[in-house]
Amino acid sequence: MRKKSNLLKNSFFILKERINETDDIITLKFSPIKGKIFSFIPGQFVDVYFLDDRCGGQGKPYSISSIPSDHFLNITVKKIGRFSGVLHNLKIGEKVKISSPQGHFYLEDEMKDVIFLAGGIGITPFYSIISAYFKQEINDRNFTLFYSNKTAKDAVFLKELNKLMKMWKRFKIINIFTREKKKNYFDKNKEFQSLNIKILKKYLKSLGNKHYFICGSIGFVNDLWKCLKNNKVKEENIRVESFY
Numbered sequence: 001m002r003k004k005s006n007l008l009k010n011s012f013f014i015l016k017e018r019i020n021e022t023d024d025i026i027t028l029k030f031s032p033i034k035g036k037i038f039s040f041i042p043g044q045f046v047d048v049y050f051l052d053d054r055c056g057g058q059g060k061p062y063s064i065s066s067i068p069s070d071h072f073l074n075i076t077v078k079k080i081g082r083f084s085g086v087l088h089n090l091k092i093g094e095k096v097k098i099s100s101p102q103g104h105f106y107l108e109d110e111m112k113d114v115i116f117l118a119g120g121i122g123i124t125p126f127y128s129i130i131s132a133y134f135k136q137e138i139n140d141r142n143f144t145l146f147y148s149n150k151t152a153k154d155a156v157f158l159k160e161l162n163k164l165m166k167m168w169k170r171f172k173i174i175n176i177f178t179r180e181k182k183k184n185y186f187d188k189n190k191e192f193q194s195l196n197i198k199i200l201k202k203y204l205k206s207l208g209n210k211h212y213f214i215c216g217s218i219g220f221v222n223d224l225w226k227c228l229k230n231n232k233v234k235e236e237n238i239r240v241e242s243f244y
């Protein structure tokens, strides 16, 4: 749980819409009660607070899954424990407090060949980064997304991401399914085991001269960070965001 920080400005938002994405993941769309949505960089997160005592007045961080030009501020939440459970039960019209955006999990100008490693709900910052980038006129970066889920049914935003991939040659998605069996021998860009160095090397050819972003559970992030480090990827070329 997060204590309210004096450095961050909290604003009131109202829940306008909710979308059931999968069996246990929803997207909540918020509007500010006063004024416009604050500016943010795709990849950043906010702290969310309830106005009553349901979670002891403390907040939790959620990556922004919308993009700056959207009319709503979206977060996409997997139901895990108490706080996410309350978010899943939030009613349309309910108000929450949301902090200003935080974090350094975003693209820098020099990052031209970018590899995203997402574990399940860890896709949220990448969805914002990729969707926002795709809206721009200039597309001079290569993106490869390794997206790991138990099954295809658990893969939130996959339909939308596939649509982007079809329109944009510089964007490739490799689906990793850890609890699905290979059905078709010709399944392209799909792997049926945990994401590992062999898979990365198979699709990337070389691991050097790339920038890596890893997001997901602590275990997922730690394992892949170690795996990249052990294979001589420079620490400064790896950015991580652990969901805890």
Ligand SMILES: Cc1cc2nc3c(=O)[nH]c(=O)nc-3n(C[C@H](O)[C@H](O)[C@H](O)COP(=O)(O)OP(=O)(O)OC[C@H]3O[C@@H](n4cnc5c(N)ncnc54)[C@H](O)[C@@H]3O)c2cc1C
Binding pocket: 045, 060, 061, 062, 063, 064, 075, 076, 077, 078, 079, 080, 081, 082, 083, 084, 085, 121, 122, 124, 125, 216, 217, 241, 242, 243, 244
């Ligand atoms: C920077 C940041 C961004 C985040 N963005 C998102 C987001 O976009 N969407 C989202 O759903 N959550 C996100 N989280 C996680 C979120 O803040 C909460 O931790 C999560 O909703 C669980 O809170 P809870 O009270 O429901 O469960 P708890 O009772 O606190 O959680 C139970 C256990 O699950 C672990 N846990 C938390 N998240 C995960 C996970 N994803 N996978 C596996 N284990 C987990 C916790 O460490 C804890 O041990 C983010 C966390 C951080 C630090």
